[in-house]
Amino acid sequence: MTTQQIILEEMTPGHLEGAVELSRQVKWPHRREDWELVQSVSRGIVALEEERVVATIMMTPYGDNAATINMVIVDAAMRGRGLGRKMIEEALAKAGERTCCLVATREGLPLYEKLAFVTTGEIVQHQGEALPVSAPARVSWAESGDLARLGVLDREAFGHDRSALMKLLRERAKFAVIRDEGDTQAFSAIRPFGRGLVFGPVVARNGTEAKALIDFLLAHHQGKFVRFDTDVSTDLAEWLTGRGLAHVGGGITMRRSIATHKESKPAHHRTYALVSQALG
Numbered sequence: 001m002t003t004q005q006i007i008l009e010e011m012t013p014g015h016l017e018g019a020v021e022l023s024r025q026v027k028w029p030h031r032r033e034d035w036e037l038v039q040s041v042s043r044g045i046v047a048l049e050e051e052r053v054v055a056t057i058m059m060t061p062y063g064d065n066a067a068t069i070n071m072v073i074v075d076a077a078m079r080g081r082g083l084g085r086k087m088i089e090e091a092l093a094k095a096g097e098r099t100c101c102l103v104a105t106r107e108g109l110p111l112y113e114k115l116a117f118v119t120t121g122e123i124v125q126h127q128g129e130a131l132p133v134s135a136p137a138r139v140s141w142a143e144s145g146d147l148a149r150l151g152v153l154d155r156e157a158f159g160h161d162r163s164a165l166m167k168l169l170r171e172r173a174k175f176a177v178i179r180d181e182g183d184t185q186a187f188s189a190i191r192p193f194g195r196g197l198v199f200g201p202v203v204a205r206n207g208t209e210a211k212a213l214i215d216f217l218l219a220h221h222q223g224k225f226v227r228f229d230t231d232v233s234t235d236l237a238e239w240l241t242g243r244g245l246a247h248v249g250g251g252i253t254m255r256r257s258i259a260t261h262k263e264s265k266p267a268h269h270r271t272y273a274l275v276s277q278a279l280g
Contacts, residue, residue: 006054006083008090011044018053019046022073029194037172038071038278041165043094047074047083054078059091059100060279062160067095069102070278085111097259103251103277117254123277124237126245127227133243135219136212142175142187149184150175150203157203157269158280165279176216178209188213188273196225202273210272211239218243229274236272251277 011019016035023030038044038058047055054075060068069091074084092100092115103123104112142150151166173191177184186204190197199217204210218226228245230236231253241247274280 005049006078007048008086009046009048011039011046011056011058013039015044015046015053015056019056019071019073022053022056022075023071025076026073028073031194034193034276035071037168038276040168041279042070043091044071045087045090045094047078047087049078055083055087057087057091058278059094060165061095061098062158062162062165065098066160067098067100068278068280069095069100072102072108085115088112088115092256099255099257099259101253101255101280104254105251109252109254112254112256115256116258117256119252120255121253122232122250123229123253123274124232124250125227125229125248125277126237126240127225127248128245129223129225130218130221131244132222133215133218135216139176139178139212139216142177142184146175146177146179146184146187150177150187153184153187153203153269154201154271156267157201157271159267165275169275176213178204178213186210186213186269188217189275190217190221190226193227193276196227197221198227198229198276200229200273200275201271203269203271205269207235207272210234210236214240214243214273229277230272231274234270234272 016032019035020032042058042060044058046053056071056073058071147170151163154162154166169189173189176188178186186209188202190199202210202213
């Protein structure tokens, strides 16, 4: 069997059941709903062998200058035949001149490096049933008047326009906020994902605010299985472990740039938890 006998097609909702089966093969916790969220803001590609999904990839654009490459899976029986590289090249072609980011496994590093990706950092994944905590008084649930501000803060922290994603999250997630003199200055989100719940994004001006937002969500979801993905540079890992969320893995952040984009201004906010490893 060669990759010439495999058909590449644009991913549609009709491919999602096959995608879910493929993710189970690699022991990802993603439900169909989790795939749908990513697909709804992405341009996906599937590889089909006799109409069976044997590989997937998504290119998620954020405006004209940035994208993430994600949901990269190749059926175990199809590996070692160049299919993974072909899928990535197709996704990069769809990205055009956008700067592309992804989270790689150690095994995937050599391939991504051949395609001009460079390592930029590390993501750590923490999960489990958190220890009991009290809800900080300075944090409250978001109200309708906060919602427009969330997208502004996310763009400042992330550096690119994720308005389409944030609109979907407003429909699927619950948000907590910190207000300062009446203005929303930090926020966190929680939504169903995989085995339980996932925190993210968490956007704040500093680590103290981020921890307060996280504790608020933990206090309101005691006994629930929760997941948290953060860049190691946030220095939250040890604190999360102390909250009962064990370090269970992560990945290597990588970037590929083929065009020079205007440098962004220094941000007053940063992202302390990802929406997901796929979406940043």
